[in-house]
Amino acid sequence: MKGIACLVVAVAVLSGTAVYMAHASGHANGEAAPIFGITIPPGYRDWRLISVAHEAGNNNDLRAVLGNDAAMKAYREEKLPFPDGTIIVRLAWSYVPSEENNKVFGRAQSFVAGPPINVQFMVKDSKKYATTGGWGFAQFKDGKPDATAKLETCFPCHEPAKSRDFVFTHYAP
């Protein structure tokens, strides 16, 4: 569920109950992330949901993991390894309390997605990325490759999930 365990999370300013209506359906400015040369796949924000998670600690985020068609097919058919062409994206937003929701519930219990933190991709290409389990890794912030991302640490962090083709996230039915 962590998507990429190695992520270096940019600290986003939390802003309470601000409204996050937006036009965006996934940035894609074409700039490639380092090492693996991955660009943002157009339309990823419209991909289907694999699962959701909350990372506490320094991350302090809510996250969704989406997959392209190849990813969803492999998940649902429980077929591993994921085929070449699979792309899995992990979106993370700041973990913010919702005062509006808490009023309805009558107590402080509601945490919602605040400002976006960053977006990470795992791209399967068994030949191109043969030395990292067939996966390339990338991180973007505001549509641009994240200069703080230490992508060389991604694969070592994902190795504990080798039996599931290096993917931590389980499908949530």
Next chain:
Amino acid sequence: MKGIACLVVAVAVLSGTAVYMAHASGHANGEAAPIFGITIPPGYRDWRLISVAHEAGNNNDLRAVLGNDAAMKAYREEKLPFPDGTIIVRLAWSYVPSEENNKVFGRAQSFVAGPPINVQFMVKDSKKYATTGGWGFAQFKDGKPDATAKLETCFPCHEPAKSRDFVFTHYAP
């Protein structure tokens, strides 16, 4: 983000780090929920993501809110009220710690989607549901209308969000 504030959450047994790979892409057995007569829309599990949330307290869940095409269009164009035909679905899963992920992070910080709790729908039909703001409400568990759901309390709980057409969830870009 709560989807439906009134929900009566069935307590699901938490099961640690169990694997939740599944074939399901949205149950739909055709049985209608009471009061509003809503059936499960086929294919809802493939709808696009609006946002994610964590409800603590008695709910203790992780949730995703998905929308059909009408919902997504309205969200992204920031057009209210939502048009007739809009359907918004809130999926909830038990909030479970991930021991596997925590090992990688080196501390207990990771919470993932465990067993499904229930699925709720808001269906917009301004004539059919005129007395409840144009919305019908339903809750399903394991593909069947949830007998514990007190659907008559849904609309009163949603009234604080009247300025946003009774929908709490904000779009997460």
